[in-house]
Amino acid sequence: MQANDDYILLLSKQFAGEITPDEYAILLDWLNQSPEHQQLADQLRLVWEKTGSYSKDFSPELDAAFGQVRAKIEAAEPILRVVSFRQKLIRIAAAVSLLIAGVWVYREYSTPALTTVFAHNEEKRLIELPDGSRVWLRHNGALEYPEQFVGSERHVKLSGEAYFEIASDVAHPFFVDLPNGDLVKVLGTEFGVRMSPNLLQTDVFVRSGKVFFSPKLQPKGIVLTSHQKASYDRNITKLTVDESATLNELAWQTGGLEFLGTPMEEVVTDLEQHFKVKISLRNPAMRGCAHTSPLTTQPLEKVLESLALTYQFRVTSPAPGQYELSGGKCQ
Incomplete structure (x- = not known):
């Protein structure tokens, strides 16, 4: 030479x-x-x-x-x-x-060939990755992944919202790369990732295991564990963590809701978002009442009936898609 x-x-x-x-x-x-x-x-x-x-x-x-x-x-x-x-x-x-x-x-x-999957009309779309991991892609989301993972890391690219069940492989950590530069790293866990349409907010929800969330503007990041949620707002460059999240924002994938010491006001909000209805909590004294309930896939009428029996609510429906909870006594 x-x-x-x-x-x-x-x-x-x-x-x-x-x-x-x-x-x-x-x-x-x-x-x-x-x-x-x-x-x-x-x-x-x-x-x-x-x-x-x-x-x-x-x-x-x-x-x-x-x-x-x-x-x-x-x-x-x-x-x-x-x-x-x-x-x-x-x-x-x-x-x-x-x-x-x-x-x-x-x-x-x-370089392995890349596959891009879109969820256009479906409410959610299941994707099987080469390593056995599974991804549920929500409506209007997109996922890019290689036909075969090579090297010491497993990388996919996500736009929109998705729920992940990652096959455990300590020697080959799994990464979710986001268009705004944020990064999610896992070893083997179940979690959700959601970006706002304008890419200014990223939310990460952990159902089980551990996840490392590293916003582009805060690369030191944070480790999240089971039932924790992190939200990063790029407008104010602020990272917040909910230490005991209900994770009901993942109900689109799990099909049900769960509550753990959740204030009644938040219970009502989650029910409204999940069932796409309007619920009015008439008694201000009940807003902070803590409610606990395991994951349930029951229809709204059954959920409201259970709340009425537990807290002595009176449930009425003045119009289709509208409900009122009156009275009530916190247990």
Whole structure:
């Protein structure tokens, strides 16, 4: 290998963002030795930028190769070479051709094909991932995933809202990449992710297991456990956590509601959203009354009947889709 070729490898590592401080010092010393070295670097950077559409997925193992190159650079004594300008152009062209060919081959043969699934008209759509994980994609959502997971990480891209049941694999953590730059990392768990249409708010709901939620503007993130909910508001760059969430916002997937010491005012709100009705709680004294009920898939009439028996409510329906809860006594 010729001397310049050794430094072309270093330039490739620099363009890919993988160069170490020691390697950069070696490269900088070489660039300062001659204007022609800088000219070569500029030519290669131009080619690298023109192949930028490939660079996101292009991650060859440069460290091992440079280990040998660096030893050779450090051991070699300075040699004065006289090379004609024509020879330099030929070598630059060869290096450029090799770089383009390498990027193309890696892109074509090393990156798994991607599949994108949409939930247009369906209320929810079940997707089976290659690792055995399952995803329920909600109406108007989209999920992109590889036909086969490769490498040490499993990545999917989500737009909209989805509920995940992730196959446990400690050696290969699972990541949900969001269009606004937020990131969700899990090992094996059940959780939901929802983004607002304008991408300014992200909500993460954990039913079981552990999830690491890392908003783009707060990369330190937070670890969430069972029955916790995190919400990130990009307008005010604020991350809030509900330590004992009911997770009824996942009812579209589970098909039912559950309550654990939930204030009656929130119970009514969850019932309204789930059943798409209007419920008026007439007695202000009942708003803070804590209600506990296991997950139920009963129809609204049965749920209201149960509340009436438990709290002595009087239930009336003045119009279709409208209900009133009067009276009541907190237990």
